[in-house]
Amino acid sequence: MRIVAKGLKYSYDPKAKFKSDALKGVDLVIEEGDFLGIIGRTGSGKSTFIQHLNGLLPVQKDGGTLLVGDYDLSFVNKKAKKSFKDLRKKVGMVFQYPEYQLFAETVFSDVAFGLKNFSPNLSEEEVEDRVRTAINAVGLNYFEVKDKSPFDLSGGQKRRVAIAGVIVNKPEVLVLDEPVAGLDPKGKDEFMSLLHYLKKEFVKTIVIVSHDMDLVCENCNKVAVFADGKVVKHGVPKDVFSSAIEMQNLGLELPLTVYLTALLQERGINIDSDLTVDGFINAVISAKNGGGL
Amino acid sequence: MSIIKAQNLTYYYDKNSRALSDVNIEIEKGSFVAIIGHNGSGKSTLARLFNGLLTPTLGTVTVNGLDTRDKKNHFQIRKTVGVVFQNPDNQLVASIVEDDVAFGMENIGLPRDEMLKRVDYVLNTVGMSNFKTATPSRLSGGQKQRVAIAGVLAIMPEVLILDESTAMLDPVGRDEVMSVVKKLNKERGITVIHITHYMDEIVDADRVIVLSDGKVVLKGTPQEIFAQKNRLVSLGLNVPLSTEISTRLDTCGVKIDKQILTKEDLGEALCALLQKA
Numbered sequence A: 001m002r003i004v005a006k007g008l009k010y011s012y013d014p015k016a017k018f019k020s021d022a023l024k025g026v027d028l029v030i031e032e033g034d035f036l037g038i039i040g041r042t043g044s045g046k047s048t049f050i051q052h053l054n055g056l057l058p059v060q061k062d063g064g065t066l067l068v069g070d071y072d073l074s075f076v077n078k079k080a081k082k083s084f085k086d087l088r089k090k091v092g093m094v095f096q097y098p099e100y101q102l103f104a105e106t107v108f109s110d111v112a113f114g115l116k117n118f119s120p121n122l123s124e125e126e127v128e129d130r131v132r133t134a135i136n137a138v139g140l141n142y143f144e145v146k147d148k149s150p151f152d153l154s155g156g157q158k159r160r161v162a163i164a165g166v167i168v169n170k171p172e173v174l175v176l177d178e179p180v181a182g183l184d185p186k187g188k189d190e191f192m193s194l195l196h197y198l199k200k201e202f203v204k205t206i207v208i209v210s211h212d213m214d215l216v217c218e219n220c221n222k223v224a225v226f227a228d229g230k231v232v233k234h235g236v237p238k239d240v241f242s243s244a245i246e247m248q249n250l251g252l253e254l255p256l257t258v259y260l261t262a263l264l265q266e267r268g269i270n271i272d273s274d275l276t277v278d279g280f281i282n283a284v285i286s287a288k289n290g291g292g293l
Numbered sequence B: 001m002s003i004i005k006a007q008n009l010t011y012y013y014d015k016n017s018r019a020l021s022d023v024n025i026e027i028e029k030g031s032f033v034a035i036i037g038h039n040g041s042g043k044s045t046l047a048r049l050f051n052g053l054l055t056p057t058l059g060t061v062t063v064n065g066l067d068t069r070d071k072k073n074h075f076q077i078r079k080t081v082g083v084v085f086q087n088p089d090n091q092l093v094a095s096i097v098e099d100d101v102a103f104g105m106e107n108i109g110l111p112r113d114e115m116l117k118r119v120d121y122v123l124n125t126v127g128m129s130n131f132k133t134a135t136p137s138r139l140s141g142g143q144k145q146r147v148a149i150a151g152v153l154a155i156m157p158e159v160l161i162l163d164e165s166t167a168m169l170d171p172v173g174r175d176e177v178m179s180v181v182k183k184l185n186k187e188r189g190i191t192v193i194h195i196t197h198y199m200d201e202i203v204d205a206d207r208v209i210v211l212s213d214g215k216v217v218l219k220g221t222p223q224e225i226f227a228q229k230n231r232l233v234s235l236g237l238n239v240p241l242s243t244e245i246s247t248r249l250d251t252c253g254v255k256i257d258k259q260i261l262t263k264e265d266l267g268e269a270l271c272a273l274l275q276k277a
Helices: A046-050 A085-090 A107-118 A124-137 A155-167 A185-201 A213-219 A244-249 A256-266 A277-290 B043-050 B071-080 B097-107 B112-125 B141-153 B171-188 B222-226 B229-234 B241-251 B263-276
Strands: A003-011 A021-030 A035-039 A065-068 A091-094 A173-177 A205-209 A222-227 A230-235 B002-014 B017-028 B032-037 B058-063 B081-084 B159-163 B191-195 B207-212 B215-220
Touching (some): A021 A046, A021 A230, A035 A046, A035 A213, A085 A107, A091 A155, A107 A124, A107 A155, A124 A155, A124 A185, A185 A205, A185 A213, A213 A256, A244 A256, A256 A277, A256 B241, A277 B241, B002 B043, B002 B191, B017 B043, B017 B191, B017 B207, B017 B215, B032 B043, B043 B081, B043 B159, B043 B191, B071 B081, B081 B141, B097 B141, B112 B171, B141 B171, B171 B191, B241 B263
Parallel strands (some): A035 A205, A091 A173, B032 B191, B081 B159, B159 B191
Antiparallel strands (some): A003 A021, A003 A065, A222 A230, B002 B017, B207 B215
8 A cells, every 4th residue: 555645744732822843744655565764863753754654643634635545544524533443454553662562461362462453353263373373474483482471582572572463463564663772783683684574475565763774774675854844855775865965964874885985985986886785895896896887 | 900890690580590690790990891792691680780789699799899799888889880771761750850960969968069069060061051950851862861871970970881871862862972971981080881782882992791691701802802793693793884894895805904893994994995996
């Protein structure tokens, strides 16, 4: 499903005399199949925006339009109450440190909780089948963990259980806020591989919010830069990160490959790559061997 | 001279879960020590043992020679060793910044005049003077952590432990906190123990201690530690990305003669390399 936001505005306190808007007119199209990285400084509107994607924050009056697949989330009037239940099955939301939200006695019942709420008519067998698929999907062994208390698992495993609790509803879009915060380097790498695997096998679109520029540059096919409640840049990493000065003016760090490419260019050396680490290394090698083609 | 000394330190949370086993560490006074290790390797347990929040199951921890097992020493030890934790929202208690900074001082019973002086002094040190009467909940993560550091500094500790205090911050917030901490170490001689998963935060530490499954598995300078990429990877860790790129170029026959730890190092090396080509 395609997501189209047009002139999306949001204020946390719309009645205040001097209201300050968290979103000031976001224009953004997320295509089906995108692995989108949302970046921007604290307070730029990233989290406010993603909470609109499954209706956690409703579009306000005169707040622009938002289409999520077939769902038109734009404001109609106060009385036309919308049901977000189906939408929330389709757009799975994973918050920061999702492991803090685990609560059930066993991994099985934690993962099954959301499913039973969203799909109360499923039989016991169907529930078990879906839960087993979800737990295996996140790289855990179903029979090893299903009866364990989620609190006896390691930090990385707990986070996987939390993701399983979202995947179990078969969402088409998976939205994750700071998915690798607090993980050690190996956990971080494994987690990003997991996201690529989930995108290949289980979900169509992934949206992540991250402060880690290297991670976004390496893993995302599209990047959207938020600043002061708007999307100020959107495109493939190579284009978005092309202007080092612009990034610095926005208060954002440069991915390492972008920093190096810009520094070399300043010294008259042109390295052309897709800005992934592999791409950059290959470009350096060919420049060295070919004397700068 | 060592200010904190752990000897044969073993710690069990309960019979079946050993968090640390036979750890021997000496922290030099005035040094900047980084502790790294995979999730669950025992880093935070160690931090809590260093100021007597936890006491050893076996072995000893001493702070300036005082044994943490003796409850009578706890007051002095906690004045000597201050800890800043991971989540900025969990460690601010008052509704105004200056009250929050004063909280620890009230507990040790400082006279009011002295408290007022120290509040100004420590807020200035962490660059938060303009926020003296602000509400903590309206600050950014980096600002909150700097207020938390100010509250610890007001007690005038000799050792500052940062237990993943930068983990929940954005890059700007991380820079703010790290530059304050480095300044305190260099200019005031405060001993810093920095626990982190960000390899690039520790490249200028005096010493790095690597924990794995509750044991000290490597100790050395950042140069020595980051020269052992394969070992670090097998421990669930990694080298900084700049070091990684430089080693991978090296294995592809593009030789960089110098050890690379920072992006500036790598940038200069690549310029030199390609200008010759």
